[in-house]
Every structure is written in C-alpha cells, then in structure tokens.
Amino acid sequence: MTGLIIDNFAGGGGASTGIEAAIGRSVDIAINHDPEAIAMHMANHPDSRHYCQDVWEVDPIEALSGMGYGS
Numbered sequence: 001m002t003g004l005i006i007d008n009f010a011g012g013g014g015a016s017t018g019i020e021a022a023i024g025r026s027v028d029i030a031i032n033h034d035p036e037a038i039a040m041h042m043a044n045h046p047d048s049r050h051y052c053q054d055v056w057e058v059d060p061i062e063a064l065s066g067m068g069y070g071s
Contacts, residue, residue, distance in 0.1 A: 004028050004067070008055045011037045012046035020045075029063055035055050 005023070007016045010030035020026055026047040032038045038052040049067075051058050 007031070007041075007048075009046075009048075010021070010041045012040040016041065016048065028067065031058055037045050 005019060005025075005027045006029045007013075007019070007027045008031050010016060010027075010032045011034075016027040016030060019048075026045055028036070028048060029051065030041050030045060030048045031051045031053060032041065033052065033054045035052055038050050042050050043046070049063070051063065
C-alpha cells in the first residue's frame with residue numbers, strides 16, 4: 001500500500017498497531033496533544049514521526065518535509 005498514513009489521535013498506539021497489522025507497515029505520522037500518550041506511542045511505534053501538539057496546530061508542510069511528498 002502506498003500513501004501517507006496518519007494517526008491524528010494517537011494514544012498508546014492501539015489503532016496504529018491495528019493499521020500496521022492490516023497493511024504491513026508502520027503509521028507515518030502520529031499526533032496527540034498529551035505528552036504521556038505520545039511518549040507511549042513513541043515507545044510502541046519508534047518508526048513513526050511523532051508530534052506532541054493539537055492536531056489543528058501541526059503544519060502539514062513541515063510534517064511532510066523529508067518524506068518525499070510535495071516540493
């Protein structure tokens with residue numbers, strides 16, 4: 001499967017684990033405003049790029065930088 005996979009409400013990583021099991025690869029980006037939740041997600045999914053911010057505050061251009069998307 002191609003395309004970008006984003007978990008906008010990443011807690012401990014249960015949804016990301018399900019996505020990974022279904023498609024065979026890690027979530028690309030995980031976002032959560034809670035430091036403890038994102039720390040747990042980071043421990044469970046170290047290959048994802050993590051943002052400890054409100055989902056509305058993440059800059060999509062910055063989030064995609066270095067990932068081969070856009071210019």
